[in-house]
Amino acid sequence: MSTIGKNAAFRRKLAAVAGATALLVGGGIATASTASAGPSCPTGYHCLFEGGIGTAVHNYYNSDPDFTNDTFSSGHGVNDNSWAASNSSSGGYESHYYYDVNYGGGLVFCVNPGSSVDYNQLTDDGVDGNHYGQRDEASSLLMRPSTTVSCF
Numbered sequence: 001m002s003t004i005g006k007n008a009a010f011r012r013k014l015a016a017v018a019g020a021t022a023l024l025v026g027g028g029i030a031t032a033s034t035a036s037a038g039p040s041c042p043t044g045y046h047c048l049f050e051g052g053i054g055t056a057v058h059n060y061y062n063s064d065p066d067f068t069n070d071t072f073s074s075g076h077g078v079n080d081n082s083w084a085a086s087n088s089s090s091g092g093y094e095s096h097y098y099y100d101v102n103y104g105g106g107l108v109f110c111v112n113p114g115s116s117v118d119y120n121q122l123t124d125d126g127v128d129g130n131h132y133g134q135r136d137e138a139s140s141l142l143m144r145p146s147t148t149v150s151c152f
Helices: 003-032
Strands: 046-049 057-060 084-087 094-098 107-111 140-144
Touching: 046 140, 084 094, 084 107
Parallel strands: none
Antiparallel strands: 046 057, 046 084, 094 107, 094 140
16 A cells, blocks of 8 residues: 555544544533532532521422422521522422412422522512511422423
């Protein structure tokens, strides 16, 4: 084989290796993008805060139909006491918060993967747990795949 033929064969092999490497790197990046980090919330978790983002927190890894036995890191109860939320889903799940235990009473608010909602974005009527407003109302969390509901 001539030198020109060997160079052409080498370039084809090099191009094939470069193409395969690009596919592997691109696939790795696509795989890593399924994790979406919300502020002040560990990867894979859905977090509720007693005050604003970054205050006393309770982290959820799975859906929870009843907040009545949950406590913030401050020791205060979570049920009807949440002022902010952050979603660091590693599976692309939306955080859907409901007025009552067992996902009853209607949707209070929801948070998209990699997003958050702070206390100043939630409506508040000044009364905890009365099904009006959004702050101080959540009693259960249902993790849902992407929906058509408008979330924070």
